[in-house]
Amino acid sequence: MTLWQRIQQFLEAAGERTLGALMEVVRARKARRDEAVFSIALIALSAKMAKADGFVTDEEIVAFGDFFAFPPEEASKVRMVYNLAQEDVAGFDLYAKQVGELFGDEPTILEDVLDCLFHIALADGVMHPREMELLRAAAEAFSISPAQWRRISAAHLGADKDDPYAVLGLSQDVSDAELKKAYYKLVKDTHPDTLIARGVPAELVKISEGRMAAINTAYEKAIAERKAAV
Incomplete structure (x- = not known):
């Protein structure tokens, strides 16, 4: 079973088409070394970092695909999670906290997630002030140490x-x-x-x-x- 088929399973299990419902399934089924869990958490946070204009643009999907390769036929699954994240009323901080709790016993994974978020923030070649605020919020939610922050930002x-x-x-x-x-x-x-x-x-x-x-x-x-x- 491919990674994207696993993500589809989580989407179907959520039933209700909301990011909150999806994240609850992720938290309930969380298992060590589960690629789908990591991927959904990352896609959700990256979507929250996207411009809050209520839409998911093709450019945003392309930017995500610049470092997270997925087959063209699987783009709909990525877009679905993006849409759920952007339509959800909850903010970035709430989901950053949930991801922090999800991998609280695996701090190195949280460092990986923050590293990915830096990639996403810089996808357009510019680090916007609001993006930096969200990155710092994620670092706090993930209990990232000053040394880890300096290393990743460097x-x-x-x-x-x-x-x-x-x-x-x-x-x-x-x-x-x-x-x-x-x-x-x-x-x-x-x-x-x-x-x-x-x-x-x-x-x-x-x-x-x-x-x-x-x-x-x-x-x-x-x-x-x-x-x-x-």
């Missing part, structure tokens, strides 16, 4: 790019051994195989590319600074 916005320790979530006085240990842990957590094991759909593993690049650059810079200081 991958997308270049923030803190001059401070490698901020990107790695470390203080500058860590030992060489601690620096190396933290780096290898981040690399392992960001590896595509690890993401798939967490339930991130294979179509989405490329979200790790920007994060991995930021981590590698920060580590190399930290090592170079330490060698220069000797």
Whole structure:
């Protein structure tokens, strides 16, 4: 059964065509490493980030498809969840909180979701103030640490790019051994195989590319600074 067939099952189980009903099914059936659960949560939040004009445009669907590949014949399922999210009266904060609770015992998945939301916000090449507000709201709902926030934003916005320790979530006085240990842990957590094991759909593993690049650059810079200081 494909990912999109699984999503269709959740849509059918919801019965009532509302995002609230769909999310209740997702929360009730939530299972570790379930691609459909991750995908529905992400689609719902990304739709809430879209312009609140009451419509889902083809451009918005294309932007989502830029990093979350889906067959053309499955676009209707993505559009349906988008429509449910945009028609629902509840705001972004409520669903961000629900997603935070859904994956509360799996914080690395919440970091993956926030990483994806950054991709969506920057789909048009610009980070709008309102989008940044929603990203920060999601980070708060997901209990994202300052170190995690700096690391993710660095991958997308270049923030803190001059401070490698901020990107790695470390203080500058860590030992060489601690620096190396933290780096290898981040690399392992960001590896595509690890993401798939967490339930991130294979179509989405490329979200790790920007994060991995930021981590590698920060580590190399930290090592170079330490060698220069000797």
